[in-house]
Amino acid sequence: MKMSHELDRLRQEVDEVNVKLLELLSKRAELAQAIGEVKKAQGIHRFDPERERDMLNWVSEANPGPFDDKTIRHLFKQIFKASLDLQQEDHKKALLVSRKRKPEDTVVHVGDLPVGNEQKTVIAGPCSVESEEQVREVAQALSKQGVALLRGGAFKPRTSPYDFQGLGVEGLRILRRVADEFGMKVISEIVNPSDIEKAEQYIDVVQIGARNMQNFELLKAAGSSQLPVFLKRGMSATVEEFLFAAEYIVSGGNDQVMLCERGIRTYEKWTRNTLDISAVPLLKQESHLPVFVDITHSTGRRDIQLPVAKAALAAGADGLMLEVHPDPAVALSDANQQINIPQFEAFMDEIRQHGRIQRSEPVLG
Ligand SMILES: O=C(O)C(=O)C[C@]1(C(=O)O)C=C[C@@H](O)C=C1
Numbered sequence: 393m394k395m396s397h398e399l400d401r402l403r404q405e406v407d408e409v410n411v412k413l414l415e416l417l418s419k420r421a422e423l424a425q426a427i428g429e430v431k432k433a434q435g436i437h438r439f440d441p442e443r444e445r446d447m448l449n450w451v452s453e454a455n456p457g458p459f460d461d462k463t464i465r466h467l468f469k470q471i472f473k474a475s476l477d478l479q480q481e482d483h484k485k486a487l488l489v490s491r492k493r494k495p496e497d498t499v500v501h502v503g504d505l506p507v508g509n510e511q512k513t514v515i516a517g518p519c520s521v522e523s524e525e526q527v528r529e530v531a532q533a534l535s536k537q538g539v540a541l542l543r544g545g546a547f548k549p550r551t552s553p554y555d556f557q558g559l560g561v562e563g564l565r566i567l568r569r570v571a572d573e574f575g576m577k578v579i580s581e582i583v584n585p586s587d588i589e590k591a592e593q594y595i596d597v598v599q600i601g602a603r604n605m606q607n608f609e610l611l612k613a614a615g616s617s618q619l620p621v622f623l624k625r626g627m628s629a630t631v632e633e634f635l636f637a638a639e640y641i642v643s644g645g646n647d648q649v650m651l652c653e654r655g656i657r658t659y660e661k662w663t664r665n666t667l668d669i670s671a672v673p674l675l676k677q678e679s680h681l682p683v684f685v686d687i688t689h690s691t692g693r694r695d696i697q698l699p700v701a702k703a704a705l706a707a708g709a710d711g712l713m714l715e716v717h718p719d720p721a722v723a724l725s726d727a728n729q730q731i732n733i734p735q736f737e738a739f740m741d742e743i744r745q746h747g748r749i750q751r752s753e754p755v756l757g
Contacts, residue, residue: 420471421478428479438479444472488642489635489649494680500620500648502577502596505540507620507650508682511750513711514743515579515622515684516736517543519726520556521563527570529718533733535574537740538751541597542567542576543713547583548725549603556724564594571596575755579622585613592619602627602654602689605637615644624652624686627665631674638681650682651675652713653704655690664692664729667700672707682710692729698742705747712743 431438451468452461459467487493500507507513516534521527521544531542546563548556559566567578579597582588588598588610597620604610605626614621621641625634634651641649653672655665667690675683685704687697701712717723717730731739743749 417471421475424475425478431479439476444469447472487635487639488647489638489679489681491678491680496680498647498649498680498682500650500682502541502579502620505577505750505752508710510748512705512709512747513541513682513684513750514539514740515541515543515711515713516716518545518717518723519688519715519730520545520548520724521559521566521580522724524566524570526718527566528573529733530716531570531574531576533716533736535576535754537737538749538754539740540576540750540752541579542571542574543579543599543715545725546580547587549581549583549601550725561590561594564591568594573755575752582614583607583610585609588613588617588619592617595619597622597650600624605629605634608640611637611640612644615641615646617646620648620650621646622650622652622684624654625656625668625671627655627657629656631668631671631678634671634675635679638679650684650710651679652684652686653690653709654686654713663690663696665690667691667704669703669707672704672709676708683708684711684713685709686713688713688715688726688729694729694731694735697731698739701739701743702746705743714739 428438448465448468451464455461455464497508499509516530516539518526518530527544534542544563544567546558546560546567548558550557564580567580571578577596578594579599580591580595581599581601582591583601583604591598598614598617599622600607600610600614602624603626605624606629623638623641626637629637638649638651653668653675655663655667658666660666667685672683672685675681685701687701687704691697691700697714704712715726715730716733716736718733720727720730720732723730740749
């Protein structure tokens with residue numbers, strides 16, 4: 393009875409100490425936050441190992457026991473780490489692309505076409521623009537399926553300089569002519585910052601490809617463009633780096649940005665890239681921008697595109713990007729991964745059962 397009374401009393405004292413510790417920890421955290429703000433204003437690194445080492449030495453010297461120095465140092469290191477996280481958390485809060493900054497979803501307007509609302513958007517078309525006939529054949533099939541966003545590469549950043557480099561501005565002209573026939577929107581990759589302005593007369597969405605995700609001059613040029621931007625994740629970029637790349641565009645004044653996960657480079661050889669499916673919910677959680685999955689480049693093979701597309705929609709993607717070619721075997725690029733028109737039609741039939749897919753009224757040219 394007496395012992396239990398003693399235990400209660402000691403525990404009550406511990407409770408009181410806990411409250412005091414909590415008050416002190418909170419006060420310390422507020423100070424660290426304020427330091428973080430000062431450092432941000434001065435452009436100083438938040439992590440300061442020398443300062444941490446000094447503080448660890450002082451607390452060891454001042455340690456009255458009974459905890460040994462090693463334990464005290466460990467506890468304080470945890471406090472420094474938590475303070476640093478808090479400073480960085482605050483920093484993240486400031487990102488324009490973050491959900492902390494803007495909790496509601498951004499709906500991107502490609503002309504009169506909303507992207508990122510409750511309906512899922514499909515973007516499709518050939519890897520490269522090869523001829524007007526080729527683009528027309530694909531556009532007609534897309535239009536019949538109610539797909540309004542036509543993709544096609546005119547400037548092709550190819551791994552080898554000897555591979556087909558695209559038709560350039562002539563490719564953009566073809567895309568525009570054909571898209572207008574079918575009442576569609578054009579999305580095409582731009583690789584040179586100075587081409588963005590030129591391209592504005594032909595295209596409706598500027599695509600920034602994986603290889604250019606950290607081409608900061610291109611990102612800045614896209615930030616000053618009037619057109620929405622479709623930004624692909626770099627093949628070795630972390631999710632954080634991807635969001636910073638998007639931040640370049642948004643902080644430049646263009647908030648009409650769509651993100652696209654297109655697979656990352658890993659040791660796996662059975663797919664062209666490894667689709668980082670967890671990036672989809674992560675990006676949706678961290679950012680308010682619409683998120684797409686490129687099922688063609690992530691897989692590099694036709695046979696698994698449908699289940700991968702279902703997974704992307706189930707993970708919360710706002711849309712899919714895929715490559716369609718009238719005759720993939722003779723395509724000038726990506727021959728092994730593009731699907732033909734009957735395969736595309738079968739794909740659309742299937743995918744409609746797994747999400748509300750946007751359907752634009754077909755305009756048959
Ligand atoms: O004193 C600083 O420069 C801080 O940023 C504060 C603090 C701390 O919690 O004490 C946090 C992170 C740094 O690595 C060093 C110290």
